[in-house]
Amino acid sequence: TRAVVLFTSDLRLHDHPPLRAALAAAEEVVPLFVRDPAVHAAGFDAPNRGAFLADCLADLDASLRRRGGRLVLRGGPVAREVGAVAAESGATEVHMAAAVTGFGHRREERLRESLGAQGVVLHVHDTVVTAVAPGRVAPSGSDHYAVFTPYFRRWSAERLREVCPAPRAVPVPDGVRGEPLPPRPAPSLLSPGLPAGGEKAGRERFARWARSGMPAYEDRQDDLAGDATSRLSPFLHFGALSASELVQRARAQGGPGAEAFVRQLCWRDFHHQVLAARPEASARDYRTRHDRWRTGQEAAEDVAAWREGRTGYPVVDAAMRQLRHEGWMHNRARLLTASFLTKTLYVDWRIGARHFLALLVDGDIVNNQLNWQWVAGTGTDTRPHRVLNPVVQGRRFDPRGTYVRRWVPELRDVEDRFVHEPWRLPEDRRARLGYPAPVIDLSDGLARFRHARGRD
Numbered sequence: 001t002r003a004v005v006l007f008t009s010d011l012r013l014h015d016h017p018p019l020r021a022a023l024a025a026a027e028e029v030v031p032l033f034v035r036d037p038a039v040h041a042a043g044f045d046a047p048n049r050g051a052f053l054a055d056c057l058a059d060l061d062a063s064l065r066r067r068g069g070r071l072v073l074r075g076g077p078v079a080r081e082v083g084a085v086a087a088e089s090g091a092t093e094v095h096m097a098a099a100v101t102g103f104g105h106r107r108e109e110r111l112r113e114s115l116g117a118q119g120v121v122l123h124v125h126d127t128v129v130t131a132v133a134p135g136r137v138a139p140s141g142s143d144h145y146a147v148f149t150p151y152f153r154r155w156s157a158e159r160l161r162e163v164c165p166a167p168r169a170v171p172v173p174d175g176v177r178g179e180p181l182p183p184r185p186a187p188s189l190l191s192p193g194l195p196a197g198g199e200k201a202g203r204e205r206f207a208r209w210a211r212s213g214m215p216a217y218e219d220r221q222d223d224l225a226g227d228a229t230s231r232l233s234p235f236l237h238f239g240a241l242s243a244s245e246l247v248q249r250a251r252a253q254g255g256p257g258a259e260a261f262v263r264q265l266c267w268r269d270f271h272h273q274v275l276a277a278r279p280e281a282s283a284r285d286y287r288t289r290h291d292r293w294r295t296g297q298e299a300a301e302d303v304a305a306w307r308e309g310r311t312g313y314p315v316v317d318a319a320m321r322q323l324r325h326e327g328w329m330h331n332r333a334r335l336l337t338a339s340f341l342t343k344t345l346y347v348d349w350r351i352g353a354r355h356f357l358a359l360l361v362d363g364d365i366v367n368n369q370l371n372w373q374w375v376a377g378t379g380t381d382t383r384p385h386r387v388l389n390p391v392v393q394g395r396r397f398d399p400r401g402t403y404v405r406r407w408v409p410e411l412r413d414v415e416d417r418f419v420h421e422p423w424r425l426p427e428d429r430r431a432r433l434g435y436p437a438p439v440i441d442l443s444d445g446l447a448r449f450r451h452a453r454g455r456d
């Protein structure tokens, strides 16, 4: 007997229940990944993520080869390709993990229809993307939690499924046609400081970080210059690491750092359960504030300055340049740059979200769109009117200006006390820096935002 295992957002061998189920049910399995042009059409395949994906697929293939198998890669509409692989290999069943996004649900429906017509059984296993499946916990009278803290309480009490080990052997039948693995996109299209992907790299990073970073994570998670977070987000995005396994390993290690890390992983699940219940929130306001966002030439110029890291606010510019260079940004930096765009410049969150998605190696429709909405005050933030002041944020989370100087070399020689407010330098020194003046006066931005939201 033969079975197909369809890999999607779960590019790993450890803790992969669909693979385990297929191996238990059949003598041979076809591990399959399909490059569907619909992903391209939906605009999800930014070059930075393309490179990370290529690494993940190469690593998965190498791990399968060590176990006597290989990864079968196909290109084309997913339902057609899965059907064709099932027919070519003589498989009678297909195993995959449940989707968590609208895009994934539509894929599942198409597969169910076409495989059914072919007489092939589709087994959809519980999701392996989140630790707790979206919808599993809900408050009475609603289909999802809109507030994080009560969700966290309920989520923490959930029993997680046991982590399953990677299989020792994966026998794959001969004669199933596959395409060569995709190469990384050309370096000129990529952020130069992009990390390498793959399950092996992810497991090594977690092991290292659990030893040396996690114990101090609670105190250091907002330290911009210290760069003390796990940087596991791209591995989680592609499912090279299992969120459920990380939660369980962190809990087993214990301590305040591990607890704070688990709490962040819960944020990831929280946003997933919101979007599962409100799929339209990927594009539309979760809660409308009747915003009439700025448009027109002047707004377009402000957006360009924000994207390019030349707003004249050092910590904002440092963060935006880091994003371009690494395809990644620290969470605190994401918060303050998103607040700057949506609240200080009063520009539509969708414009910012699109720019992030074009560059972020962990760029994710769930976490990106819902975090943007959270910051813009159109999402689940219970304090939607708070505005982050970039000078205050800079002084607090980058007190010596180390992060700013790392990414904004124009300010390298500026003293600590001016590094977040270079406009306070004497005029002649300021002019020599070659660093722009602020695009907006913070108090003007605040007044406009308060007026727009009816809070003045």
Ligand code: FAD
Pocket: 221, 229, 230, 231, 232, 233, 234, 236, 237, 261, 264, 265, 266, 267, 268, 269, 271, 329, 330, 331, 332, 334, 335, 338, 356, 360, 362, 363, 364, 365, 367, 368, 369, 371, 372, 375
């Ligand atoms: P750590 O601090 O080590 O946290 C561990 C893990 O917890 C992360 O890898 C991530 O999976 C999860 N996590 C942490 N914070 C959040 C959060 N606020 N929401 C959801 N999950 C979280 N994260 C993405 O994975 N993809 C995105 O596209 C994305 N876009 C964002 C956009 C904005 C405007 C904001 C404010 C946040 C966004 N985040 C996104 C969340 C967060 O910034 C990143 O997950 C985090 O910075 C990744 O770095 P890390 O792995 O070192 O995190």
